Amino acid sequence: MESKLTKNPSLLAWLDEKVELLKPSKIVWIDGSKEQIDALKAEAVETGEMIKLNEELLPDCYLHRTAENDVARVEDRTLICTTKEEDAGPTNHWMAPDKAYDMLYKIAAGSYEGRTMYIIPYSMGPVGSPLAKIGIEITDSIYVVLNMNIMTRVGAKVLDVLGDSNDWVRGMHCKCNVDPENRWIVQFPEDNTIISVNSAYGGNVLLGKKCFALRIASYLGKNEGWQAEHMLILGLQKPNGEIKYICAAFPSACGKTNLAMLIPPEGYRNKGYKIWTVGDDIAWIKKGPDGRLYAINPENGFFGVAPGTNMKSNPNALKSTMKGTIFTNVAHNLDNNTVWWEGLDKNPPANAVDWKGNPWNGQTSTEKGAHPNSRFTAPTANCPCLSSEFDNPNGVPISAFVFGGRREKLTPLVYQSKSWNNGVFVGSIMGSETTAAATGAVGVVRRDPMAMLPFCGYNMGDYWKHWIEIGKTLDEDKAPKIFNVNWFRKDEDGNFLWPGFGDNFRVLDWIIDRCEGKVDAQETAIGYIPYAKDINLEGLDMTEEEVDKILDVDKDAWEEELKGVDELYAKFGDRLPKELADELASVKAALKD
Ligand code: SAT
Numbered sequence: 001m002e003s004k005l006t007k008n009p010s011l012l013a014w015l016d017e018k019v020e021l022l023k024p025s026k027i028v029w030i031d032g033s034k035e036q037i038d039a040l041k042a043e044a045v046e047t048g049e050m051i052k053l054n055e056e057l058l059p060d061c062y063l064h065r066t067a068e069n070d071v072a073r074v075e076d077r078t079l080i081c082t083t084k085e086e087d088a089g090p091t092n093h094w095m096a097p098d099k100a101y102d103m104l105y106k107i108a109a110g111s112y113e114g115r116t117m118y119i120i121p122y123s124m125g126p127v128g129s130p131l132a133k134i135g136i137e138i139t140d141s142i143y144v145v146l147n148m149n150i151m152t153r154v155g156a157k158v159l160d161v162l163g164d165s166n167d168w169v170r171g172m173h174c175k176c177n178v179d180p181e182n183r184w185i186v187q188f189p190e191d192n193t194i195i196s197v198n199s200a201y202g203g204n205v206l207l208g209k210k211c212f213a214l215r216i217a218s219y220l221g222k223n224e225g226w227q228a229e230h231m232l233i234l235g236l237q238k239p240n241g242e243i244k245y246i247c248a249a250f251p252s253a254c255g256k257t258n259l260a261m262l263i264p265p266e267g268y269r270n271k272g273y274k275i276w277t278v279g280d281d282i283a284w285i286k287k288g289p290d291g292r293l294y295a296i297n298p299e300n301g302f303f304g305v306a307p308g309t310n311m312k313s314n315p316n317a318l319k320s321t322m323k324g325t326i327f328t329n330v331a332h333n334l335d336n337n338t339v340w341w342e343g344l345d346k347n348p349p350a351n352a353v354d355w356k357g358n359p360w361n362g363q364t365s366t367e368k369g370a371h372p373n374s375r376f377t378a379p380t381a382n383c384p385c386l387s388s389e390f391d392n393p394n395g396v397p398i399s400a401f402v403f404g405g406r407r408e409k410l411t412p413l414v415y416q417s418k419s420w421n422n423g424v425f426v427g428s429i430m431g432s433e434t435t436a437a438a439t440g441a442v443g444v445v446r447r448d449p450m451a452m453l454p455f456c457g458y459n460m461g462d463y464w465k466h467w468i469e470i471g472k473t474l475d476e477d478k479a480p481k482i483f484n485v486n487w488f489r490k491d492e493d494g495n496f497l498w499p500g501f502g503d504n505f506r507v508l509d510w511i512i513d514r515c516e517g518k519v520d521a522q523e524t525a526i527g528y529i530p531y532a533k534d535i536n537l538e539g540l541d542m543t544e545e546e547v548d549k550i551l552d553v554d555k556d557a558w559e560e561e562l563k564g565v566d567e568l569y570a571k572f573g574d575r576l577p578k579e580l581a582d583e584l585a586s587v588k589a590a591l592k593d
Pocket residue numbers: 072073202203204209210251252253303437438
């Protein structure tokens with residue numbers, strides 16, 4: 001193959017092989033120009049792949065519906081293919097690379113016949129940043145091209161930076177017949193390769209996102225001494241103008257986007273506090289020249305959950321979706337050609353089409369208009385609170401890591417780990433009630449270490465060890481402090497005990513105070529818990545006694561919880577770091593005291 005855009009021999013040879021396999025009728029290089037992207041949008045509207053929304057109310061916005069069986073990540077069909085099974089580890093699905101390539105090439109063979117092969121050069125991270133990495137995705141879906149163009153930095157400039165280098169991630173996506181029986185999302189970490197077939201849903205096909213920026217990148221990070229984490233990055237600005245950065249890991253659909261774009265309560269706002277968004281889903285983290293950890297957001301857009309997003313829960317996210325956005329699987333309001341989802345407002349449209357494409361009356365129907373995992377793909381540039389450091393090629397310095405899950409019971413509102421290794425333990429035992437972001441039952445507690453269970457590209461035991469090794473390289477005063485939060489505690493009647501959303505700022509405030517050594521805390525078996533008086537309740541209809549209730553540590557319940565951790569750890573055999581076994585033993589001993 002020849003190209004005006006690149007002479008990179010490894011890339012052109014790989015493309016030749018893929019053309020031979022897939023047999024496209026046409027080949028298009030995505031150069032990232034506005035003319036090209038506009039033409040693809042027009043084509044997608046023409047074929048019905050996307051619906052153009054009201055240009056006055058939602059300029060340059062589109063609606064897309066996926067197949068009904070293709071609405072979330074498919075974890076049981078997501079494979080990590082390493083030569084040795086134990087390198088993928090007990091929490092991943094594994095297949096031998098030879099067997100997987102064979103299976104996938106059989107499924108993909110000839111599948112581009114009569115179709116166009118789009119070649120997308122993209123950068124994860126600011127183009128040319130020392131923390132960025134380059135990928136090439138080939139796809140036969142315009143929807144994928146247009147989403148990748150929002151989610152990543154796309155185009156000819158990426159090929160200029162790549163030059164003749166062989167250091168790029170190979171990504172092949174084939175929509176095929178979206179047949180769920182032959183749907184596979186497959187990572188080959190040892191070959192820098194991703195293959196995705198028979199899906200057209202975001203997390204399965206936007207290969208820069210979970211497949212590259214987490215699964216492949218976590219593996220690269222282990223080998224190269226950095227970290228790829230399922231974390232938002234936010235900057236907390238204080239009245240004196242100083243900004244402290246926090247990275248926080250929560251499982252999918254547990255509010256990372258809301259926390260990343262949070263608006264502080266009025267009392268704080270009046271004093272000059274503010275949150276700046278650097279990222280809402282993924283952080284790449286590396287030690288900087290001053291010995292601190294620095295993070296970049298490798299993405300360039302937000303792939304956020306639509307339901308529940310509204311002017312109260314997350315005005316910044318909603319504003320981010322007002323132009324240049326692709327909506328997937330939400331309801332279509334035919335009266336004004338806009339979109340609607342559950343929780344947008346209290347006024348569902350009567351004259352609408354639901355996410356399945358059927359006529360839908362939101363006033364009378366008992367069915368949902370939008371799928372619970374319906375999404376918006378919005379450019380970060382739209383975000384009113386986007387950090388001025390967003391494009392900083394060196395990233396932002398991290399003061400705290402925060403882990404969190406969705407737990408009705410047990411886990412306190414916030415606690416701080418006792419040390420780095422204890423913090424790694426806290427992340428490793430994370431448990432969360434499942435959500436609609438992946439197929440399968442919703443609402444059951446599952447262990448989801450560091451929110452990386454579906455995203456760690458190698459043996460999770462080695463991943464924990466990598467965390468411990470990173471800690472050894474950091475001076476104590478430079479290492480981020482590690483915390484755990486839970487916004488989701490409920491009382492016996494099922495009511496939330498904590499208001500959440502903007503009021504979560506009160507907890508972030510305590511976290512930063514702890515990082516700066518400004519506030520005391522009480523030591524418990526699981527870590528340091530705030531004194532209720534140190535959580536600022538100004539303007540909140542809540543007493544210190546009520547806060548105490550969500551800070552309590554129920555020793556019996558924790559002993560029960562740790563049985564689940566025993567089970568998790570037992571799966572790892574000698575790949576479980578000794579440091580974590582020691583932490584578990586000392587927490588157990590402390591609970592007996
Ligand atoms: O579907 S995605 O993986 O892109 C989003 C998520 O589940 O976190």
